[in-house]
Amino acid sequence: MKLGKPNKWCVTACAHMLLLGALPGFAPPLATARDVTFLVVSDVHYGIDQWGNNEAPNKAGIALMNNLPGTAWPGSGWGNVATPRGVLVSGDCTDSGTSSNWAGYWFFGTKDGFRDDYPERGGSGAKLHYPVYEGYGPVHRPCVLQPADAHPVGRHR
Amino acid sequence: MYYSQPTRILWEGIGDFIPGQIKSGNFFAVRVVDSKMLVAGWSGSGWSSSWEVPFPSNNYAAWAAANSASTDLAADSNHNGVPNGIEHFMGATAANPATLPPLVNTTGTWTWTIPYDPTVAANYNFEVSTNLQSWIPLSPGNPAIAFLTSPARIRLTLPSGMRFCRLMVTLQGA
Numbered sequence: 001m002k003l004g005k006p007n008k009w010c011v012t013a014c015a016h017m018l019l020l021g022a023l024p025g026f027a028p029p030l031a032t033a034r035d036v037t038f039l040v041v042s043d044v045h046y047g048i049d050q051w052g053n054n055e056a057p058n059k060a061g062i063a064l065m066n067n068l069p070g071t072a073w074p075g076s077g078w079g080n081v082a083t084p085r086g087v088l089v090s091g092d093c094t095d096s097g098t099s100s101n102w103a104g105y106w107f108f109g110t111k112d113g114f115r116d117d118y119p120e121r122g123g124s125g126a127k128l129h130y131p132v133y134e135g136y137g138p139v140h141r142p143c144v145l146q147p148a149d150a151h152p153v154g155r156h157r
Numbered sequence: 158m159y160y161s162q163p164t165r166i167l168w169e170g171i172g173d174f175i176p177g178q179i180k181s182g183n184f185f186a187v188r189v190v191d192s193k194m195l196v197a198g199w200s201g202s203g204w205s206s207s208w209e210v211p212f213p214s215n216n217y218a219a220w221a222a223a224n225s226a227s228t229d230l231a232a233d234s235n236h237n238g239v240p241n242g243i244e245h246f247m248g249a250t251a252a253n254p255a256t257l258p259p260l261v262n263t264t265g266t267w268t269w270t271i272p273y274d275p276t277v278a279a280n281y282n283f284e285v286s287t288n289l290q291s292w293i294p295l296s297p298g299n300p301a302i303a304f305l306t307s308p309a310r311i312r313l314t315l316p317s318g319m320r321f322c323r324l325m326v327t328l329q330g331a
Contacts, residue, residue: 033191040185064199065184073188074204075195081186 037082039065039130043092046114047101055112062117062128084130089118091135213278217245217328220277224251230328246281246326248274248309260315260322267315269322275309281326285319292323 044058069083093114094101104113118132188195192214197207217230221241226234230242239247239255249255260267273281283302284292295301295313303312315322 034189035191036187036189038187040187041183061184068186068199073186073195074197074207075209078188078195081188084186087184 035082037084039068039084039087040090041065041087042090042135044089044114044118045092045095046112046117047095047098055117058117059112059126063126066129086131086133087118087128089132089134093118093134213276215274215276216278217242220245226251242326242328243324245328246274246277246279247272248277267319268312269315270305270310270312271324272308272310277328279326279328281311281324283313284323284325285313285315286321286323287319289321293319 041061044061046055046058065084065087068081071081073079073081099105100111100113102113102115104111104116114134116127118128118134120132122128122130122132183198183200186197186199192212194210194212195207196210198205218228220226221228221230224234226232226241226244230245231240233239234241235244235251235254237254237256239249239257243257244255247255255272258270258272260269269283282297283295285295286292293316295316301314301316303314304310305312313322
């Protein structure tokens with residue numbers, strides 16, 4: 001054995017864990033030992049056209065997701081879609097990470113931000129009905145002290 | 158690894174949400190049950206595509222029963238220095254027990270090539286170290302990890318300066 005060169009390996013085994021089943025806020029399994037339904041969207045970019053009607057495409061998508069339960073899955077034998085346990089927004093929730101992107105603003109009318117339409121615990125009416133689990137995208141942090149920066153960190157503790 | 162394919166599909170599919178061209182009504186719905194997963198893409202007015210992904214059935218409990226091994230995956234039932242869980246991951250059997258391969262030095266580059274059974278219900282990652290105290294994880298997808306075929310093997314190329322490496326396997330059905 002010579003110092004300075006790789007000379008040892010070891011192996012380790014440990015018990016398994018499974019993705020998503022342990023996420024906080026997810027309800028216990030229902031009909032089978034494991035039966036989880038969730039949705040995934042990405043790059044919703046609140047603020048990309050906030051002077052126009054940036055929320056419209058997102059709200060249309062939210063309405064579709066809210067109405068999805070009961071729809072037949074496309075695969076044979078999968079039955080109908082159950083109420084999703086949550087929605088994963090994988091990143092780029094806002095376009096520039098400013099407070100108006102995140103929380104909306106008022107200028108001769110209310111403009112919603114990401115947090116309005118995608119409530120943490122799920123909302124009602126036109127808001128997304130399911131818990132939201134957002135990822136941390138590159139536009140969360142355009143500059144220091146922006147509210148979107150720290151938001152995902154403490155949101156789901 | 159059965160998560161790799163649907164993950165790739167997801168990222169390609171949600172590329173419809175392009176900055177400046179947000180396309181409403183596109184999302185993925187996922188249902189995970191005991192033995193399989195369905196990933197279905199919704200585009201505007203209906204399902205656009207779907208993928209059914211079966212989960213590996215070759216789990217540790219079945220392997221242990223077939224090879225008269227302990228249900229404890231950390232045990233070393235055949236006393237060859239390789240824990241049962243690693244034996245299972247490597248595709249070993251009672252008749253053909255695993256042998257952990259040595260590190261190989263090729264003109265100063267150290268590699269560790271591990272046989273594995275792609276049907277095993279497992280996830281894994283490597284860890285490397287300079288001192289056996291602080292470990293740096295290297296997960297699948299890292300350029301240091303390559304897959305070889307015929308037979309199936311995983312090759313870790315130790316990053317420069319790293320002296321030690323280890324393999325961690327997480328098994329299902331254990």
